[in-house]
Amino acid sequence: MAKTIAIPGDRVEVHLSKVIYGGILLESPEDEKGIVLLKLDSGYNIGLNKKDIIEIKRIKKGEIKKERIEIKKDDKKPDIALILTGGTIVNRLDPKTGAVSPLTSPEDLFKSYPKIFDKVNVIKVEMPFMKASEDMDYKDWQNIAKICERLLNDKDVKGVVITHGTDILHYTSAVLSFFLRNLTKPVVLTYSQRSSDRASSDANLNLICSALAAVSDIAEVMLVGHANSNDEFCYAIPGTKTRKLHTSRRDAFKPVNAKPFAKIFPNKIEILSEHNVRKSGKVKADTKFEEKVALIKFYPGQDPDILDYYLKKGYKGIVVEALGLGHVAVNSRLSWIKKLKEVQKKMIVCFAAQTIYGRLDPYVYSNLREIMKTGVIYLEDMLAETAFVKLGWVLGHTTDKEKVKEMMLTNYARELNDRLEQ
């Protein structure tokens, strides 16, 4: 590689023999010293082999801004609280390292997302942890719920917005729906798929719409995010009825087997479906949770022995993503019937739909009735992810088989819908 005067943080052009890349030069990681890391304008990082590089031209010196911002509370605006748990939405590119550094104060937020302050005062910011969502588990969910409880019971707070990584956001929105019932105020989860340093970032619209949702009368746990790939409006979707359905699109979260509560524009809310409304009173988080629950996706030819594995490991309950209307193998050399009977002496087994959309119906075929007779609980139109966290929550309250079944089939948080035209 030829010599270069550029340093991390500078805008550069990297010349290879046939192509020129433009972007911000990043510091190479310790164990990749042969690589030049570049933040492209698309927001993605690219690693280029030093030996392929002919020249790095500095286009513009990197700047380090150190402004001091003061945010004045505006008494005419409603007050909300924010819980920051990590994820792309609270990350800022550190141009020196290419690493992300979290926004941790109202001032930080104001710098990245000034428009949210047009609508509301952010009077509290809590940061219980800063994690990529794939590293979270039920303890983090309990932690968030407890903080929500405290903030919701603060008379100055009109609603709570939680920022969260997208990867397990739908698990979190579902479990909070069970932990936080009989809500008095809105609890809004939001995200971004593209970081704030990218032109195409979805963070601003999602945050503004979340602020509006948080001061609305919709007293529900909801996920607020882009309704389509335009930057026009968001949906507020019931926390138990959504799932990430795209790796990178801004409208990755879709309502599944349910309608959104509302369509939210930056300046208005259009109500789309029935919801609980804001009321007075105290909120009590109910966060008991049994850790020993598992999720299995059935695949053709799968050995039912997998059920034994979980039983032997001390698991108390399993959600199986079954095929079609609720099938697993019944009349093959790897029939699940015998094993289902066996393990259900000591463990709960529920079925949810692998198709994601639609509803299980164990009455259509005789082999479905045969599975049901082993004791399997068929979870209607409940999403598998929602079923997984609900089973953990239910088993945190009771281990009595009949009571578990009753609770799994009771609609606590819109997780079960009446039959819909879908």
Place this chain on the structure above:
Amino acid sequence: MAKTIAIPGDRVEVHLSKVIYGGILLESPEDEKGIVLLKLDSGYNIGLNKKDIIEIKRIKKGEIKKERIEIKKDDKKPDIALILTGGTIVNRLDPKTGAVSPLTSPEDLFKSYPKIFDKVNVIKVEMPFMKASEDMDYKDWQNIAKICERLLNDKDVKGVVITHGTDILHYTSAVLSFFLRNLTKPVVLTYSQRSSDRASSDANLNLICSALAAVSDIAEVMLVGHANSNDEFCYAIPGTKTRKLHTSRRDAFKPVNAKPFAKIFPNKIEILSEHNVRKSGKVKADTKFEEKVALIKFYPGQDPDILDYYLKKGYKGIVVEALGLGHVAVNSRLSWIKKLKEVQKKMIVCFAAQTIYGRLDPYVYSNLREIMKTGVIYLEDMLAETAFVKLGWVLGHTTDKEKVKEMMLTNYARELNDRLEQ
């Protein structure tokens, strides 16, 4: 229950105290003698408690038709072959038992689906087995592929249509795409979500459009079925790029990360994307398959020990449905890194997208790069179900890690797409 003169097969009205059900009386199963089973006009069966029934009125005696049909081969029409493997599409209600009895001859088919014969001659019907698709496994796939090979190499056959249950149809369409490469003629998989005795059955349109696809120039393995919930046209979707996404809708199968090959109306085909075309030559089925492959859906807090379980059971490869761009836990108490390193000394591990839509990208975050360094093969935009059968097929050919990786990332049957605007 009051007395009744109705027998199974009769059209009846069942009077309860507050409601009257109309339908065809079915024979009760041996172990449910307290139940009266009724086939409703909606196509669903309902079980009514005998003690709740006030009266069963016979409206019309059941008829047993025994017509003899002769189908004349029309030399002006093209000839196709059919492979019947089971599923709703080849089932007919037996009014006596409520059980389904399969259509097993061209005559049977003609009675249920006369319109398909307007377009083509069905000159061969093969029925290797008659199974609910959830009971199928790789041996059935090999069986179907071998029959396809024979039929495709028959000079009189212009194309092959396979009827199949919906539940694992997308696994079968994917695996046949690998077994049957370099096709000379179309191989069409089709289905119905609602049986032919229901007014809303999708079977007729699906079969007619499949017949058209089978005599078209699209020499590919494709799935043909309703494009939307109307009864107007079907899509022909690449066999590796589709998935059942609804338990009951007629358009349950959607193209995922790909365009359909064509839009098929009952009287015309509109080509939508690039495809291989009909040609001369012989087809050779390549059905080697390693049975010991598994599919795991990662969930928050999942113990990586599940990888050990499969290793100890002698599994050779695993597809993990990872979160987001390709995440599992890395920085938590249940980090997968150590276990991933360990098991990959003896086993292949691939990641596919749990979000279904979109593409994995292990270069965006440092924890993704950390996972990739353990040896995990990131499968781009390949569907998890397609990845599962492809891994079985690849491991049937080689166990060399580098060769497996090369084959998994080689586009054999449109399973990997170039980056698309999605």
